[in-house]
Amino acid sequence: MLQQILQDLYIDPELLAELNEEQKHILFYKMREEQVRRWKERERGSQEGEVGLKRTRRLQQSNRKHVQWLQGADGEVWVWIMGEAPGDKPYEQISEELLTERARQRAQKEAEELWKQKEAEITKKFRDAMAKEKARIVAEKWKIETEDRKVAKLMEEEKIQEELKRREEEEMQRGEEQIRKQEELRAQELYMSLKEAHQCSKYSEKEDHEWKEQLRRSKAADEERSHKARQARDEYQRQSLRLIRKGKVAGLSNLFQAAGLNIEPETNLANSCTIPSLNVETPIRFKLMITGPQRSWEWPRRPSSREVIIQWFKEEQLPRRAGLERNSNAVAPWFHGIITRQEAEELLMNKSEGTFLVRVSDKIWGYALSYRHQNGFKHFLVDASGDFYSFLGVDPNRHATLTDLIDFHKEEIITSSGGELLLEPCRQTKSTPDYNLLFE
Numbered sequence: 001m002l003q004q005i006l007q008d009l010y011i012d013p014e015l016l017a018e019l020n021e022e023q024k025h026i027l028f029y030k031m032r033e034e035q036v037r038r039w040k041e042r043e044r045g046s047q048e049g050e051v052g053l054k055r056t057r058r059l060q061q062s063n064r065k066h067v068q069w070l071q072g073a074d075g076e077v078w079v080w081i082m083g084e085a086p087g088d089k090p091y092e093q094i095s096e097e098l099l100t101e102r103a104r105q106r107a108q109k110e111a112e113e114l115w116k117q118k119e120a121e122i123t124k125k126f127r128d129a130m131a132k133e134k135a136r137i138v139a140e141k142w143k144i145e146t147e148d149r150k151v152a153k154l155m156e157e158e159k160i161q162e163e164l165k166r167r168e169e170e171e172m173q174r175g176e177e178q179i180r181k182q183e184e185l186r187a188q189e190l191y192m193s194l195k196e197a198h199q200c201s202k203y204s205e206k207e208d209h210e211w212k213e214q215l216r217r218s219k220a221a222d223e224e225r226s227h228k229a230r231q232a233r234d235e236y237q238r239q240s241l242r243l244i245r246k247g248k249v250a251g252l253s254n255l256f257q258a259a260g261l262n263i264e265p266e267t268n269l270a271n272s273c274t275i276p277s278l279n280v281e282t283p284i285r286f287k288l289m290i291t292g293p294q295r296s297w298e299w300p301r302r303p304s305s306r307e308v309i310i311q312w313f314k315e316e317q318l319p320r321r322a323g324l325e326r327n328s329n330a331v332a333p334w335f336h337g338i339i340t341r342q343e344a345e346e347l348l349m350n351k352s353e354g355t356f357l358v359r360v361s362d363k364i365w366g367y368a369l370s371y372r373h374q375n376g377f378k379h380f381l382v383d384a385s386g387d388f389y390s391f392l393g394v395d396p397n398r399h400a401t402l403t404d405l406i407d408f409h410k411e412e413i414i415t416s417s418g419g420e421l422l423l424e425p426c427r428q429t430k431s432t433p434d435y436n437l438l439f440e
Helices: 002-008 013-018 021-048 050-062 091-139 147-200 203-246 250-258 306-320 341-348 402-408
Strands: 261-265 286-290 355-360 366-373 376-383
Touching (some): 021 203, 091 147, 341 366
Antiparallel strands (some): 261 286
């Protein structure tokens, strides 16, 4: 899935919405690296084809279109000078009208924005005053609750409401008048400033300065996103190497063999799973090869229907014991069927922090891990399109089975920024489990 995204340099918006922030940063960083690599290849190709380009330019110059000037009755080039022809306005008058209209439009726009702020302030002022008056009336201790006092209370509230409404309308009228005057003054100021800028020919320089400032901010934001992506990738690498040194990742080779996989290390290490000395700067990668029968056809890039997902699960995932307990054929308590993100959040709504479930995704060939956080919910996509299970866009920790991934993150956090630990599974609540179609 990740290789396909880097090949197309495109990710579906629905799939992007399923990723968390760290996964988005890492995918962005890798896509930028792929763009730079392709750019360098094109640069080398352009240098080699420089001779062909020169020949093409010569052909283009020979085929260029020509311009012919319109001629008058006297045979000379016909020329029209603005302002000198009959009925033309002088240039100064046209420039004056344009500056006046531009100043008026800008002043009107600023007046509208100022009026919106003023209107919001007035509305909030009288809304708060009304709320205070209601609170004061309710807070009074009535000694005897009679119908007369209730009527008096309602009449007093209506009277206060009418008074506040009248004052609010007066304040609105004063505000409108003030805004209108400010609009006229602002129009005059803008007219004078625009006229001076037009005379001094500085208007274009100002626009150029604003464009350069916007470009600088865009580059700064781009560098910030790239920096965050590098930080997230480096943090995942440090975490993975730390776990390898603790013996958690190195011991997974036995699990790979139990799942019918062969492991071939790509580095010059011994065939043993134990690593006597490990330099933290040396990355360890493994090739996973399925020893069982290979499928004869490829699945489409992404699921197209529920029926296709069910077929994929039965043919690809059941033989790998996806969703089952480690030592039995019972379905794991955290496993769910093809349910939506909203349904997962409803199941986790009243659960404690650390509760989680794994659902079959309808966006990729894999799963989605939904997690209950103290501030809401988090969702992580698990890529199962290859021969291992890993969070989409995060390479260091790869697991032979889905159960291995879940057990691994019961002791180790998913992300360094969120500190997510899988503490309690979210079990089925309905009499008929939502994964029945997958195991029929």
